[in-house]
Amino acid sequence: MKKVLIYTDGACSGNPGPGGWGAILKYGEAEKELSGGEELTTNNRMELTAAIKALSALKEPCFVDLYSDSKYLIDSFDKGWVYSWQKLGFKKKGKDVPNTDLWIKLLELFKIHQINLIWVKGHAENEYNNRCDKLAVSEWKRIKGN
Numbered sequence: 001m002k003k004v005l006i007y008t009d010g011a012c013s014g015n016p017g018p019g020g021w022g023a024i025l026k027y028g029e030a031e032k033e034l035s036g037g038e039e040l041t042t043n044n045r046m047e048l049t050a051a052i053k054a055l056s057a058l059k060e061p062c063f064v065d066l067y068s069d070s071k072y073l074i075d076s077f078d079k080g081w082v083y084s085w086q087k088l089g090f091k092k093k094g095k096d097v098p099n100t101d102l103w104i105k106l107l108e109l110f111k112i113h114q115i116n117l118i119w120v121k122g123h124a125e126n127e128y129n130n131r132c133d134k135l136a137v138s139e140w141k142r143i144k145g146n
Contacts, residue, residue: 001060001061001062002062003027003062003063004026004064004065005067006023006024006026006054006067007024007066007068007120007128007129007131007132008023008024008050008054008067009021009022009047009068009070009122009129009132009133010022010044010045010048010049010136011046011133011139011140012042013141015043016040017041017144018039018040018041019038019041019042020035020036020037020046020136020142020143021036021037021049021050021139022034022035022132022133022135022136022138022139023135024132025057033131034053034054034135035138035139036053037143038143044072045099045102046136047070047073048072048102048103049102050132051068052105052109055109055113056109058113063114063116064113064114064115065118066116066117067120067128067129068117068120069120069122071119074117078117082103085100086103086107090103
């Protein structure tokens with residue numbers, strides 16, 4: 001299987017508000033940027049969407065190192081929360097788990113690819129995380145009309 005590096009970020013103006021996501025896929029020397037947004041969303045939805053869009057862009061099963069500054073995304077997998085939610089029908093303390101639709105898509109993608117999640121500090125030294133942030137912010141600004 002191919003080894004791919006993915007960097008993702010999400011951003012929102014207001015929470016909820018217009019939001020954007022950005023992703024960079026790296027395979028060897030090749031890079032591909034992806035971005036998009038939604039008119040009314042949350043930062044967490046944009047963080048998850050960035051990961052989904054990036055993983056969905058892969059044309060075959062891959063080994064993936066996915067870098068994100070979202071503790072929401074990273075901890076939900078690393079600490080096993082998403083698997084507990086799945087077993088409980090995406091309920092937590094009797095209430096629906098937020099973003100269930102996105103968690104279900106991510107779980108499907110985790111069955112296809114071998115994914116290693118890596119947390120990076122946002123707005124710090126990681127050039128790819130900073131580029132993803134710029135992509136995400138430009139998307140919410142485009143939607144907002146700025």
